Amino acid sequence: AQKVTQAQTEISVVEKEDVTLDCVYETRDTTYYLFWYKQPPSGELVFLIRRNSFDEQNEISGRYSWNFQKSTSSFNFTITASQVVDSAVYFCALRTTGTASKLTFGTGTRLQVTL
Amino acid sequence: GEEVAQTPKHLVRGEGQKAKLYCAPIKGHSYVFWYQQVLKNEFKFLISFQNENVFDETGMPKERFSAKCLPNSPCSLEIQATKLEDSAVYFCASSQGELGGNQPQHFGDGTRLSIL
Secondary structure (H helix, E strand, C coil), X not given: CCEEECCCCEEEEECCCCEEECCEEECCCCCEEEEXXXXXXXXXXXXXXXXXXXXXXXXXXXCEEEEEEHHHCEEEXXXXXXXXXXXEEEEEEEEEHHHCCCCEECCCEEEEEEC | CCCCEEECCEEEECCCCCEEEEEECCCCXXXXXXXXXXXXXXXXXXXXXXXXXXXXXXXXXXXXXXXXXXXXXXXXXXXXXXXXXXXXXXXXXXXXXXXXXXXXXXXXXXXXXXXX
């Protein structure tokens, strides 16, 4: 069975601070895919990034960066110089080839960025 | 279309009534998924389709929930004899590519179902 753990329920930071959201996953599959989604207060789910299990290269996109470490089964997400618009719930999700492609979500981390 | 379109945005039903939700996947996407989000955080997978065929329905409470994806029609999720515990936001997602592939699922804005 697959499992995604986001231990941080809620994080509050002041604008311009850097913040890292943790994600730890469990799976027995050797091929799998990891995702991050953002859910702003308006409620929609916005896809942020996908990472394959065989590609451990870290990725940076603007103020966002992702650190994938297979050795620790972690796929952490860092926002640099946070902004109020980053306030949202962030979900990490796992998808394996053996589970008909359904996503297994973590319980999310609520990020509150204040002025 | 370019987005997953879910209707209605909000649906209110009395306990025991029927509820029907609709989803139009992104044009060209062959795979459709339904998820239930309760308590604003927990996502539960319900069912997936490959075109009009059910692929995985392991998450569906079959006694009251049913879903279809018919050609040239929006997909639908129907709940018979709704219960208070069915109150949730129901998300539809679609993706292209092979099932099990690395294509991301793109989500609609969800339908908020309130059972009174």
